[in-house]
Amino acid sequence: MSEISPLALPFPELPPIAGVELRVARAGYKDWGRCDLTLALLAEGTTVAGVTTKSRCPSPEVEWCRAALTLGHARALVVNAGNSNAFTGSRGREAVEAIAARVAQSLECQPSDVFVASTGVIGVPLPIDKAEAGIDAALVAPVADWLDATNAIGTTDTFPKAAMTQAIVGGRTVTLVGIIKGSGMIAPDMATMLGFIFTDAAVKPAVLQAMLERANAETFSCITVDGDTSTSDTVLAFATGQGDPLTSREGADADAFQIALTDLCRQLAHGVIRDGEGASKFIEIRVDGAESDESARIIGLSIANSPLVKTAIAGEDANWGRVVMAVGKAGQPADRDKLSISFGGVEVARDGSGVPGYDETPVAAHLKGSDVAIGVGLGLGDGQATIWTCDLTHGYISINADYRS
Amino acid sequence: MSEISPLALPFPELPPIAGVELRVARAGYKDWGRCDLTLALLAEGTTVAGVTTKSRCPSPEVEWCRAALTLGHARALVVNAGNSNAFTGSRGREAVEAIAARVAQSLECQPSDVFVASTGVIGVPLPIDKAEAGIDAALVAPVADWLDATNAIGTTDTFPKAAMTQAIVGGRTVTLVGIIKGSGMIAPDMATMLGFIFTDAAVKPAVLQAMLERANAETFSCITVDGDTSTSDTVLAFATGQGDPLTSREGADADAFQIALTDLCRQLAHGVIRDGEGASKFIEIRVDGAESDESARIIGLSIANSPLVKTAIAGEDANWGRVVMAVGKAGQPADRDKLSISFGGVEVARDGSGVPGYDETPVAAHLKGSDVAIGVGLGLGDGQATIWTCDLTHGYISINADYRS
Structure with missing residues (x-):
């Protein structure tokens, strides 16, 4: 092991x-x-x-x-x-x-x-x-x-x-x-x-x-x-x-x-x-306001599978721009100007742009912990989903680039 | 830079x-x-x-x-x-x-x-x-x-x-x-x-x-x-x-x-x-025999975006099982027992199982090079596509976990 x-x-x-x-x-x-x-x-x-x-x-x-x-x-x-x-x-x-x-x-x-x-x-x-x-x-x-x-x-x-x-x-x-x-x-x-x-x-x-x-x-x-x-x-x-x-x-x-x-x-x-390979953070992604539960699930998985989001969390970086990217690429109904994003319950982006002067201290502290919560509000309907994933670290590369079949 | x-x-x-x-x-x-x-x-x-x-x-x-x-x-x-x-x-x-x-x-x-x-x-x-x-x-x-x-x-x-x-x-x-x-x-x-x-x-x-x-x-x-x-x-x-x-x-x-x-x-x-972030290998994936060109493209992208395939290539490992996995998860028509896979033109799997005793020497030599060719034959129709990607290495993690917004 x-x-x-x-x-x-x-x-x-x-x-x-x-x-x-x-x-x-x-x-x-x-x-x-x-x-x-x-x-x-x-x-x-x-x-x-x-x-x-x-x-x-x-x-x-x-x-x-x-x-x-x-x-x-x-x-x-x-x-x-x-x-x-x-x-x-x-x-x-x-x-x-x-x-x-x-x-x-x-x-x-x-x-x-x-x-x-x-x-x-x-x-x-x-x-x-x-x-x-x-x-x-x-x-x-x-x-x-x-x-x-x-x-x-x-x-x-x-x-x-x-x-x-x-x-x-x-x-x-x-x-x-x-x-x-x-x-x-x-x-x-x-x-x-x-x-x-x-x-x-x-x-x-x-x-x-x-x-x-x-x-x-x-x-x-x-x-x-x-x-x-x-x-x-x-x-x-x-x-x-x-x-x-x-x-x-x-x-x-x-x-x-x-x-x-x-x-x-x-x-x-x-x-x-x-026990995700190389995981150092447990990430919960809550999506609400989507057009349907299935749409929320697809958007949540797009975020959870994004290498750029996963590496940002590994780096303890509140890079919400990468979350926007992952919402945008999911192919599901989304209105950029209604989108909101939070880390650890603190809203960092709202209505299509960053929240000016949001308090970075609790967000930074949250990201240093082992359990990270990302919230995404679509503002379109009642669809919601919760997705769980882990971060993407050097450990994942070491395990999978060195493993021999 | x-x-x-x-x-x-x-x-x-x-x-x-x-x-x-x-x-x-x-x-x-x-x-x-x-x-x-x-x-x-x-x-x-x-x-x-x-x-x-x-x-x-x-x-x-x-x-x-x-x-x-x-x-x-x-x-x-x-x-x-x-x-x-x-x-x-x-x-x-x-x-x-x-x-x-x-x-x-x-x-x-x-x-x-x-x-x-x-x-x-x-x-x-x-x-x-x-x-x-x-x-x-x-x-x-x-x-x-x-x-x-x-x-x-x-x-x-x-x-x-x-x-x-x-x-x-x-x-x-x-x-x-x-x-x-x-x-x-x-x-x-x-x-x-x-x-x-x-x-x-x-x-x-x-x-x-x-x-x-x-x-x-x-x-x-x-x-x-x-x-x-x-x-x-x-x-x-x-x-x-x-x-x-x-x-x-x-x-x-x-x-x-x-x-x-x-x-x-x-x-x-x-x-x-x-110039892919952290790339050490240029990978060409050719898919043929799919039900349509679009189906071939989706299968090719499923392989190209698979972290397990990308890390296997980074590790110079002819792990064709991971290619099977990526074909299987693509959600496109595929018949396990008609599937064939090659590395550098050498067929390593055919008709639903590994090619017994295939010559590993040229495959290993091919994977050590900077340009890697993966071939996938579906055996179903005339659909084909060629997809290009790079491997997934520690360099990608370093660039993206350390980058700060």
Whole structure:
């Protein structure tokens, strides 16, 4: 692992989730002497939902999960770290089938009940022998904890990222735990990394799917590190609960679960940004007054993906001219003479020009902190969005110009 | 000026253009003790065409030029360096009007015959007193040469960029000279910098406009340094010729002029990439087999703007997986299993997976050079495009994280 991100948070206390049993093993996908295969065994009756990359060149794991998600049931999850198995033709597909078959045989379930995700270098077929040996080792390994599993799914991550929320559903407390990996090749418009959510709630697959999509739209789809979209991005949510399931998105129980799920996803998404490659600042961009929410989101992402904005924040420079530039290039409705911009809540530009003699002291102090807030007002309508990103530093260049495939 | 780009080319020998008289002066927009105001006096009867930024937050200079371009005639060009005058509200507009009025009074022409462009920091109104004093000084200054003018329009440029082409039109040789500035905040979809083209050909305004747009589409709109689009991007072409003008885009004369104009624009566009902030590699991306030319262009730009591709090239790493990623995220029709990728003409991936045992020696040697060629075949149709960009290095971060507005 590289030096730990200066924005890292401590690993949270996480309770076990009934119906989830974790195992980790050393498949040895890379020569790194650590566990790199994670196996989650799931109780019978577990439902599943998922969102996957919008890349036109998805990995065979993504294609496998998409097909399996149509059935809505899961008994196991296998995560390989160090090799994404993407763009490996029919050999990559065979590796996924072999993994699912091996686990299904042991659990006496259908291969389609086994979900597979892989992360790491693109273009090298996942070695089937290593995967099978890793699965066999995992099946007899002692039970692992959340930290073990979170470490085992990581690649260039500099710290393990996980979160927990709870909700009261049907009169009882249900718990949601999520683990996530991701640091570079992070872009919105999809799941943007590998994330796995487990809950002891009982939720019908279609309801879980709708709720996950809604949470995704406000969280994972609103983060970006570098605007680059992985071929393997996958978020899966598993609900192991055995009682009466949530069968509707309406009502108090559904609302409580949706809030807890979205909150969990937001925490996980923030974790990815806090581990953004080379990040030294966590940046929140709030756009309002746009013609629509989608327009606000596109403008926010244009700002968040602008190398000039990201380097200005790295340099602790309140260069709002670069924010104007990024709004202007977004291609969305914008009226220069109604535009306002703030840093840390202090308005620095308004109505098409700089605010004369604004107080630079609080703005400079805000930019020296590790969390930076940029506000953009379009003055056109009610559309709004919040986007999260990190700055662009020498660390990003070092990590990605020196990394060898 | 920063250290000269390692990709710099020598300044070419450039002949004078009949009907064009250059002057430079020190307006003192910044405290830099160099000429920063350029005045080009143009013969009566000069026609003009132009393309400007697609930013939704354009500078008042851009708005001024757009209005003046509808008339098609020019007598002077003023270029201010060090202050873009963008996002400065009504005060910025007044500065442009004052400049045009001052020059028009001296030349006894209409203010709309005076074209104005400014480049530099965003958000600071251009000081009218400095502009007027600079114009007065330029009007009585000795005649300057192309190198003087090219240096005077530069800002963060590390070397002066210009080019010349010729064509035979109506049985006589006409000459085209172009000068350009630009290094960062360079994105396609528009003119992407300040560029000025002068020719002693006689061309009707509408024909010159159509030809410039065609040249622009294949050159300036196909380059990107950082995907960031300036609020001030402008390319103007002035034709000073007095004889029978080109009145059609058809025929041998028009073809000859179009070829020369496009060639000139390509040379200028390449100059901007060779001076891209922090650039150590000039990258040409050829996309073919796409569903349409526009689709090929979008895919090419997705690759060219990918921080992961750009850093891989900086690291001299034939990481074709990142190219797959950038194709996949472009949102354009692509079939993973028909995709092929080459570096320096050596195919490294084909039909959805890596080429087993391809010869890495010539690929590694190619990537060590200063000019890198990436080829992408989609295998879907006849659409093609060529895009030019540079790599992303520590130099870009240093320039942009340390630069203060």
